[in-house]
Amino acid sequence: SAVISQKPSRDICQRGTSLTIQCQVDSQVTMMFWYRQQPGQSLTLIATANQGSEATYESGFVIDKFPISRPNLTFSTLTVSNLSPEDSSIYLCSVPATGDLYGYTFGSGTRLTVV
């Protein structure tokens, strides 16, 4: 399966600032996905990052708050802007799993705490 390097692994940020999360994949992939997860809970899809076009956002998530870049087929960034304590969460990137038509491979996650 593809190997995803996600960083930072954790950060503590001040209100009103922004955090940019990076995901590097060791192979080219058409689609990359960004999720949010409260510790011990389910994953919620934020957006699909498409190479060469704008990201596709799910209901409740907007580009101004979660701008995404996808400059090539192995890299993507998610920025969480104008941080508030409600943004404290785990953010994960994922790509389709190799050898499995339906599953996904995930990065190790970024635990964000907003103070």
Add this chain to the structure above:
Amino acid sequence: TQLLEQSPQFLSIQEGENLTVYCNSSSVFSSLQWYRQEPGEGPVLLVTVVTGGEVKKLKRLTFQFGDARKDSSLHITAAQPGDTGLYLCAGNTNAGKSTFGDGTTLTVKP
């Protein structure tokens, strides 16, 4: 929105016991995955089931997809402390999107 409900939400057992985790929905899925997630890590794909009634085994783990493709179960035989983690089911629609269940936190005590 297609919801996947997992039960139980929390499960704490002794090493050597058996357990079953359930994943239920009122919606039909084209496929369903099970993942295990450990603290500080992303979910790791365990299995995908596609055909209604399908049963897959992965060592001590047995996965079953319901006949109507609306539900699934994960059975662990002789649980070990290494099985501890958050177990997530995820269903795929024909549109290609995944919906995740709310998770089952399993603790296996030595």
